Amino acid sequence: MGLHISLAAEQIATFYGMPITNSYLTTLIVMVLLIVLSVMATRKMTMIPGNAQLIAESIVGGLYDFFSAIAGKHIKQFFPLVATLFLFILVANWVGLLPGVGTIGFTETAEAKEVAVAEPETVSETAPAAAKVDDHAPVAVDGEKPEEAGTSAAAEGEEAGAHGETKFVPLFRAATADLNMTLALALVSVIAMQYFGFRTLGAHYASRFVNFKDPIMFGVGILELASDISKVVSFAFRLFGNIFAGEVLLAVLAFLIPFIVPLPFLFMELFVGVVQALVFSMLSTAFFNVAVSHGEEEHAEAAHA
Amino acid sequence: MDKLGIEPTLLGAQVINFLVILIVLQKLLYKPILTMLEKRKREIAEGVELTAKMREAEEKLKLSHEKALGKAREDALAIIEEAKKQAKETEKELVVEAHQQAEAIIARAKAEAEETKLAAKAAISREAVELAVVMAKRVLASVMGAKEQHALIAKRVKDLESWGVREEKKSA
Known part of the structure; x- marks a missing residue:
């Protein structure tokens, strides 16, 4: 058997006309895994936590503290989304490193x-x-x-x-090594950004993109629009590129020298998985924060004047 | 798009998948855990506050305890002191009373003795008069006639009686 590398996920089945790819299958497995772990952790919540509850509490509580350092007072609004982005991407990245993914x-x-x-x-x-x-x-x-x-x-x-x-x-392929997945996450993140902006600031948020106050602001608005569209691409390709590159690296190494040598790289990929999950969720939080605090300076100035 | 394997239906499916997992995790994981963390935080704060309060109350209680104990000790000492004093007083009173009683007893005994003495003296003098009468009768019977005897006896008896009365008056 030769070395197998494919930029796109391979179709393994069709479900009511929708192609089912190996990445999609892994996505479903990741979802089931997350749901099962959540249920296990929170099935019997007690004031004095058991081991599973303690671990879940440390993870969720730690994420909450971590993201609240970036989001500040808006954390309650952002937390479910950014925490899910982090957990989902992390588990998807790590599941992609399991033996059998890409080889079975x-x-x-x-x-x-x-x-x-x-x-x-x-x-x-x-x-x-x-x-x-x-x-x-x-x-x-x-x-x-x-x-x-x-x-x-x-x-x-x-x-x-x-x-x-x-x-x-x-049969399996890392969920995040498929552009459909990463693009979907990027779209969710950028659309959520606009949603949070409108929800917090109302119609005023639109002035971020369309502003006729002065020519400079008009230009800035167009730039903002372009930057938000480019965010989708950058989010999607950053995650996809990192994880896909890791897969390729591991596949090539395993193909050339199957024993011992790939191990350090495997550890590195574990690390990359965390880093990419963090980067995605942290950047999302930062962008959400920018969206909800749009025009705060102007308001402050107006209030001051 | 073909080269990258982007498929609109798959993209849509993945978006829906993510939203599903978002909602499920929110319901199953974040909400219960954050609620629990918040609850525990509140409970710990309450516990710490309660501990501080209890410690304060304990301190107060200890203080009042000590105060009460000190007061009780003082009271006890005072009571003992008082009791001692009273005992001493009672002792003195008893001694005085005993003295008085003893004196009274002695006085009564003396009076009784005096009375007995006087009674004895009177009895003796009466007996002496009778004896003298009898003796005089006998002597005179042999010497004088009955008439003279009677006159003489009556004279002597008068003398003796007046003497006896004088003696009685003297002793009284």
């Missing part, structure tokens, strides 16, 4: 792969020498140039079928 899977015949190519989801199998992260060149045929790969997809399918080749599709 099944093989697909060429015919199946042709279907997959027709869909946006792709299955890729690459030779170690030509490990490529290109959807349009899932199979690197000897002597084939990368530019030609896209055009020769159909021919390649036939070729593979003729040779009776099989493609490996992992």
